[in-house]
Each structure stands twice: as C-alpha cells, then as structure tokens.
Amino acid sequence: MLSQDRVFRALADPSRRALFEQLTKGEAAVRDLTPRAGISQPAVSQHLAVLREAGLVDERREGRLVYYRVKLTGLRPLVDWIAHYQAFWVERLEGLRALLEEMDE
C-alpha cells in the first residue's frame, strides 16, 4: 500500500481524525485522550495503533504510561495537496472546454 493511501485510510475514520487533531495540540497519553474522544480506552488505543502504523504518530514510554505525539514527517504524503488542487483545476477546465463547445455563440 502506498504511504499516501495508508495516511488517507488512517484519517478516513472520523474518530481517528479527531484523535489526530487533538494530538496536533500536544503530546498526550491514552487516558488524557479518552474522555475527549468519547470512545472507550481500548478503542482509542486501537485507533492510535492505526495512526502509528500510518506513520502519523510517535509513541514515547515513560514508566507505565505511553505518550503519543504527532509525527511531522508522517504528513509528508499530504504535502502534495497543492498538486491535488492542480489536478482539480485541470479536470474542471476540461469540463469548461466541453461546455463551451455546447454553448451557442
């Protein structure tokens, strides 16, 4: 699977996206994330595992606690979103060209 697809897949889930957004504000442990995420602790852990596999979060162990934080390099596949925008305009302008053909002078 492409790294970009892995990132899309990880963030396609609203709960995971909410967790990720929360982590962009700072490092947090599962217990800090659970009350705000509105889902069970095991579910939060599972979501964090998916985010970690996608390279979007890093973990740091401190005693019995594991702290999670956003991994900046994990967002690299998305840097290209400007290129996606470019693709959007290329496609739409083809639509414009087709429409102009149909329109009366």
Place this chain on the structure above:
Amino acid sequence: MNDKAEETQSISMELDLPHAPAKVWRALTEPALLAKWLMSTDLDPVIGKAFTFKAPSGPGWDGTVNCKMQEIEPHTRLRYSWGGGGLDDTVVTWTLTPTRTGGTLLRLEHSGFRTGKGEARFFQGAKMGWQFMVGQRLGAVLAEIA
C-alpha cells in the same frame, strides 16, 4: 523557508480556446453555466459581494467554498477570494486575452497557498485537499475498507 516567513505557492494554467472572450466570460460568471463545469454557486458579479461554491460535503469539510468578488473587468479579468475547509486567503484570478483568430487565451491563477510548517494548519489545508481534489481516490480507499 523558515518558520516565521509566510511562504505561499500558486497554481497557474492556460487554455487556448477557439471561443470569443464574451462567451468564455459567460461561462465564468453565470451560475447556471458555472454549475455545469465547476460547482453550484450563487456568484453575483458585483465587487465586494460574498458568494459560495458548493461541493458535496464529506468528513472534515461541509463542501462550501467561501468567496468574495474582488475585481471585475468584463470579458477581461475576474478575481475572487477562495476559502473553506481550512483553506484561507487564497485567490482565484481569471484573465481573458483575445487571440488573433477570434478566440481566447484563458489564464487561471490560484494563488496564496500557504506552505508554513505548522502541523495543525497543514492538516487543515490538507482536509479540503483530500475531499475535494482526491474524493474519488478516498472513495476507492473507503470502498476497499468496507
């Protein structure tokens, strides 16, 4: 690029069209025509007037592009702000130049994409990107999961 300087990027492209500027202008400014090739809109070609483009909504973004008309020079130039889904302060400029053969050289510039390093902003900007520009791809990925 450093953390303090606000760097921006733009996208530009040109289309050589066999149609007169007046006709191209209509396709760029009439909502009924815009809906056919771009998105449904309540665009009103009046400077300072706010309007929206509506794309299908999805996770992270309601599909609304918020715009404000900034410049109108009939059959020549059209400029409006373009924001939404965490994408702010970008500007779309259309420039129409008549060609010798009676056609139009249409130039699109979409400027103001901020490329700062802030993680949160990165994410905000990318939200719209996924949904809006790679909707089909995301859809395919989602279908695969289901």
